[in-house]
Amino acid sequence: MILLWSQIILEEVHMGYSKAQKEKTHKRIVAIASKRFREKGLAGFGIAELMKEAGLTVGGFYKHFDSRDDLVAEAVSSAFGVWQRQKEAAESGGQPLSFAKLIDDYMSDAHRKNPGTGCAFSALAPEIARSDKRTRALTSEQVRKDLELLIGLLPGEDKRAARSRAILTFSALVGAMALARAISDEALSREILNTVGDLLKNPASEHSRE
Amino acid sequence: MILLWSQIILEEVHMGYSKAQKEKTHKRIVAIASKRFREKGLAGFGIAELMKEAGLTVGGFYKHFDSRDDLVAEAVSSAFGVWQRQKEAAESGGQPLSFAKLIDDYMSDAHRKNPGTGCAFSALAPEIARSDKRTRALTSEQVRKDLELLIGLLPGEDKRAARSRAILTFSALVGAMALARAISDEALSREILNTVGDLLKNPASEHSRE
DNA sequence: ATTATCTATAGATCTATAGATAATGC
DNA sequence: ATTATCTATAGATCTATAGATAATGC
Numbered sequence: 001m002i003l004l005w006s007q008i009i010l011e012e013v014h015m016g017y018s019k020a021q022k023e024k025t026h027k028r029i030v031a032i033a034s035k036r037f038r039e040k041g042l043a044g045f046g047i048a049e050l051m052k053e054a055g056l057t058v059g060g061f062y063k064h065f066d067s068r069d070d071l072v073a074e075a076v077s078s079a080f081g082v083w084q085r086q087k088e089a090a091e092s093g094g095q096p097l098s099f100a101k102l103i104d105d106y107m108s109d110a111h112r113k114n115p116g117t118g119c120a121f122s123a124l125a126p127e128i129a130r131s132d133k134r135t136r137a138l139t140s141e142q143v144r145k146d147l148e149l150l151i152g153l154l155p156g157e158d159k160r161a162a163r164s165r166a167i168l169t170f171s172a173l174v175g176a177m178a179l180a181r182a183i184s185d186e187a188l189s190r191e192i193l194n195t196v197g198d199l200l201k202n203p204a205s206e207h208s209r210e
Numbered sequence: 211m212i213l214l215w216s217q218i219i220l221e222e223v224h225m226g227y228s229k230a231q232k233e234k235t236h237k238r239i240v241a242i243a244s245k246r247f248r249e250k251g252l253a254g255f256g257i258a259e260l261m262k263e264a265g266l267t268v269g270g271f272y273k274h275f276d277s278r279d280d281l282v283a284e285a286v287s288s289a290f291g292v293w294q295r296q297k298e299a300a301e302s303g304g305q306p307l308s309f310a311k312l313i314d315d316y317m318s319d320a321h322r323k324n325p326g327t328g329c330a331f332s333a334l335a336p337e338i339a340r341s342d343k344r345t346r347a348l349t350s351e352q353v354r355k356d357l358e359l360l361i362g363l364l365p366g367e368d369k370r371a372a373r374s375r376a377i378l379t380f381s382a383l384v385g386a387m388a389l390a391r392a393i394s395d396e397a398l399s400r401e402i403l404n405t406v407g408d409l410l411k412n413p414a415s416e417h418s419r420e
Numbered sequence: 421a422t423t424a425t426c427t428a429t430a431g432a433t434c435t436a437t438a439g440a441t442a443a444t445g446c
Numbered sequence: 447a448t449t450a451t452c453t454a455t456a457g458a459t460c461t462a463t464a465g466a467t468a469a470t471g472c
Contacts, residue, residue, distance in 0.1 A: 043253040046434055060451045123336055125388035136394035143393055167405045175385025178335035183353055184346035195377045256460055270425045
């Protein structure tokens with residue numbers, strides 16, 4: 001808290017009030033875009049609509065971003081890292097994040113119904129695949145980080161096996177959530193999330209929920 | 211071949227030349243849209259561009275579809291079923307499709323680089339999730355069909371275990387391909403596809419490619 | 421007579437920019 | 447003096463429709 005206050009004061013001393021204000025506005029625009037992109041897709045809304053939600057008008061946008069693609073890169077990037085944040089929150093709460101807890105939260109109904117605050121990969125991967133090189137480079141880095149995080153939650157295995165299992169886990173989580181959201185059948189949607197979650201937590205047995 | 215000819219003749223007798231012609235045109239539009247949607251996304255091009263590629267002009271579109279959403283539903287639906295077609299092709303070639311072959315083809319570089327002719331789920335799932343109810347209902351049905359097909363390629367297991375494994379397989383294939391396409395790092399992209407492919411083919415061992 | 425397709429366009433977007441206004445910061 | 451934000455708009459889209467044209471099918 002003390003650190004936080006000193007940061008704000010430093011910003012004001014070094015940057016002046018309006019620059020700090022601009023940065024706050026910039027972050028607000030990115031936060032809104034980051035949520036709305038996950039909810040509506042990378043082409044799901046226009047700049048005017050975004051700026052209106054931020055309490056601004058369309059003309060101000062280009063003092064913050066050189067182009068719409070700039071916003072996409074920054075907002076997608078800011079959508080990344082949900083596992084890292086979950087891990088830090090769990091640790092500061094005294095209960096370190098477990099592999100099973102990560103899986104259960106990912107496969108939860110709350111996550112399925114709220115893409116705007118959830119994993120950017122299950123919400124956007126195919127659209128990121130069609131984005132510019134810069135966004136895809138940022139995505140490479142994030143996949144690498146998330147794999148390391150998953151490997152860290154899989155102790156007691158040799159490094160190579162843990163990496164393989166992390167890659168399978170990551171892929172299955174993203175695919176299961178993308179499929180579960182794409183279908184209208186509630187029962188099948190829940191079956192996919194529960195089945196994949198159980199098998200990922202207990203890969204030895206193929207028999208789950210009995 | 212004889213059956214094919216008699217079908218064409220029957221169509222001409224019953225429907226008249228122009229109706230048969232219209233149906234052919236309709237199918238051509240859907241086939242192009244089906245490919246381009248997978249390549250560029252559901253919002254990736256306009257009706258004028260699509261009709262131009264079909265050798266037509268924009269005005270004719272609405273004699274074939276009530277709305278753009280109608281086209282999306284039909285074209286996405288027509289993009290489905292790649293495994294069924296693969297299975298039929300393999301069988302008519304005398305070499306029934308195996309589980310391992312389906313996995314290897316799915317995880318191939320050819321598939322990764324050619325979304326337009328590949329799996330509609332890995333190319334479009336999050337965008338389908340934002341589509342209208344009708345498209346999502348068609349998607350439910352297709353997921354069900356594809357799960358049955360996968361279960362049929364997994365003999366020697368009890369029904370429940372086979373269904374669980376089919377669901378994990380489907381999810382992991384879709385997620386791995388979506389991630390592999392979203393990143394710019396070629397080595398990591400290939401690592402994801404190879405690792406997930408190996409683990410899905412050999413779920414007992416977590417050690418692959420050695 | 422019917423209708424698939426064409427040309428042309430209405431009306432609603434979209435991204436991006438120009439120039440005015442108002443606030444900070446020297 | 448600088449610049450974040452505003453209003454206004456250019457120019458390029460987009461979906462959908464109106465009305466003309468040309469072909470099939472009775």
